[in-house]
Amino acid sequence: MASTAVLDAIQELKKGHIVLVYDADGREEETDMVIASDFVTPAAIKILRKDAGGLICTTADTRIQKALGLPFLTELFLGMAEHYPVMRHLMPNDIPYDVKSAFGITINHRRTFTGITDDDRALTIHEFAQLAKRALTSEDGWAKNEFGKSFRAPGHVHLLNTTERILETRFGHTELATALVIMAGLVPSATVCEMMGDHGKELSKKDAIAYAREHGFAFLEGAEIIDAWRAHQMG
Amino acid sequence: MASTAVLDAIQELKKGHIVLVYDADGREEETDMVIASDFVTPAAIKILRKDAGGLICTTADTRIQKALGLPFLTELFLGMAEHYPVMRHLMPNDIPYDVKSAFGITINHRRTFTGITDDDRALTIHEFAQLAKRALTSEDGWAKNEFGKSFRAPGHVHLLNTTERILETRFGHTELATALVIMAGLVPSATVCEMMGDHGKELSKKDAIAYAREHGFAFLEGAEIIDAWRAHQMG
Numbered sequence: 197m198a199s200t201a202v203l204d205a206i207q208e209l210k211k212g213h214i215v216l217v218y219d220a221d222g223r224e225e226e227t228d229m230v231i232a233s234d235f236v237t238p239a240a241i242k243i244l245r246k247d248a249g250g251l252i253c254t255t256a257d258t259r260i261q262k263a264l265g266l267p268f269l270t271e272l273f274l275g276m277a278e279h280y281p282v283m284r285h286l287m288p289n290d291i292p293y294d295v296k297s298a299f300g301i302t303i304n305h306r307r308t309f310t311g312i313t314d315d316d317r318a319l320t321i322h323e324f325a326q327l328a329k330r331a332l333t334s335e336d337g338w339a340k341n342e343f344g345k346s347f348r349a350p351g352h353v354h355l356l357n358t359t360e361r362i363l364e365t366r367f368g369h370t371e372l373a374t375a376l377v378i379m380a381g382l383v384p385s386a387t388v389c390e391m392m393g394d395h396g397k398e399l400s401k402k403d404a405i406a407y408a409r410e411h412g413f414a415f416l417e418g419a420e421i422i423d424a425w426r427a428h429q430m431g
Numbered sequence: 432m433a434s435t436a437v438l439d440a441i442q443e444l445k446k447g448h449i450v451l452v453y454d455a456d457g458r459e460e461e462t463d464m465v466i467a468s469d470f471v472t473p474a475a476i477k478i479l480r481k482d483a484g485g486l487i488c489t490t491a492d493t494r495i496q497k498a499l500g501l502p503f504l505t506e507l508f509l510g511m512a513e514h515y516p517v518m519r520h521l522m523p524n525d526i527p528y529d530v531k532s533a534f535g536i537t538i539n540h541r542r543t544f545t546g547i548t549d550d551d552r553a554l555t556i557h558e559f560a561q562l563a564k565r566a567l568t569s570e571d572g573w574a575k576n577e578f579g580k581s582f583r584a585p586g587h588v589h590l591l592n593t594t595e596r597i598l599e600t601r602f603g604h605t606e607l608a609t610a611l612v613i614m615a616g617l618v619p620s621a622t623v624c625e626m627m628g629d630h631g632k633e634l635s636k637k638d639a640i641a642y643a644r645e646h647g648f649a650f651l652e653g654a655e656i657i658d659a660w661r662a663h664q665m666g
Contacts (some may be wrong), residue, residue: 224544224545226545238631242629242631245484245627246481246484249480249481250547250587251486251547251587264517265515265516265517266517267511267514267515267518269537269584269585270585271511271514271515272507272508272511272515272518273507273536273584273585275510275511275514276502276506276507276510276511279502279506279510280500280502280506280507281500281575282499282500282501282575282578282579283502283507283536283584284579285575285576285578285579285580286536286538286578286579286582286583286584287583287584288539288583288584288585288586289583290541290583291583292544293544293545297585299537299585301508301518301521302504302534303521304523306525309459309527309528310459310461310528310625310633312485312486312625312627312633313627313628313631313632313633314627314631314632315631315632318631340516340517340520341520343517343520343521344517344519344520344521345520347521348521348522348523348524348525348526349504349508349518349521349522349523350504350505350508350523350532350534351523352485352486390545390547392480392547392548392549393548394477396473396477396548396549396550396553397548397549397550398545398547398548
């Protein structure tokens with residue numbers, strides 16, 4: 197059974213609001229702003245950019261990855277090691293808090309100009325969510341073709357790929373945020389941004405809770421989402 | 432001959448200060464914060480993150496690219512098109528303001544934790560500059576090996592590769608910023624971040640000039656840098 201906090205956060209996501217997600221003590225110990233990609237606006241990007249300050253990234257669950265043919269960056273980097281041997285040496289085999297990098301490719305919608313303004317990043321993310329929505333109900337092949345027609349890579353929005361079975365082997369913000377939008381019945385893509393503190397480090401959990409209270413944002417811990425997700429998968 | 436404005440900006444860069452560079456009317460029409468990578472600190476990253484708001488990127492001139500074996504992202508993406516056909520369709524062949532993307536790989540220093548905090552991004556960039564400095568005077572092979580030992584990819588700092596002959600075919604912030612640090616006699620790597628406005632678009636030139644005046648930062652236009660660079664190349 198999902199806790200009241202998770203149910204409330206799901207309602208907030210359905211309204212297009214931002215919610216805050218802290219992963220876990222002993223993992224990154226970091227809070228990310230999370231919003232459903234379907235509802236991203238320039239105003240939301242501005243909040244992520246100014247009040248969170250990390251990288252603005254957009255997640256894709258395995259179904260979207262398959263429909264669009266989205267690789268992990270590590271696959272592209274390692275795949276080119278024959279031509280660029282340094283790519284093998286740079287492999288992220290020592291990430292302190294996890295076994296695997298979630299980074300996918302970076303994209304811009306082709307109608308963006310520089311790709312980096314609030315208007316441009318919102319356009320890229322919103323259009324990505326629209327394409328993902330159609331891709332999940334279309335014949336194989338259409339979506340990959342349409343993806344290349346509408347987007348270019350590299351760009352200014354980072355895609356993050358979830359692991360195949362969400363929240364079973366990896367418990368990062370990529371999986372936590374995507375599980376939330378799936379439980380909300382939305383397009384399985386969330387847009388996330390790490391919250392920075394002003395002392396060189398991530399915003400502390402205490403300060404993230406205070407920020408959430410001040411701005412009326414829901415605040416969740418990873419464990420609550422994992423419990424709700426397990427109940428959702430069973431039910 | 433370099434203008435007084437360019438000479439002043441070069442002095443500022445040598446002191447580790449940020450300078451502002453507007454590319455050109457009719458190109459991106461965007462102002463980037465620029466700092467020599469050698470002098471990047473957590474405090475500088477905080478200013479880039481909070482007052483500029485774009486992607487924090489670190490440039491590498493052709494000598495660094497060769498010494499470290501750094502590819503362009505488009506090369507990696509296109510090179511993997513046989514395995515991921517969508518990568519061919521996503522090629523950025525329609526960038527509105529230029530012919531070529533400067534994006535290189537993303538990196539984190541292996542001593543970073545999440546990679547995204549001000550402390551972590553400053554560590555990655557500062558160490559990259561230290562490695563680049565040694566790489567330019569070391570035997571071939573050493574630097575590539577050391578690069579993979581000390582850094583992982585993908586990460587949270589974007590590398591930007593200059594074109595081979597700087598400011599001859601491409602006139603982007605990547606080339607403008609790198610030309611400045613080279614003329615300053617510093618490691619040929621600059622760290623840049625696009626300045627965003629609060630109306631969804633880039634900060635206007637007028638507002639960038641006002642910000643520069645308010646904060647005591649030098650402000651340059653691309654054309655002044657191109658003139659100084661040509662004189663520098665002749666001399």
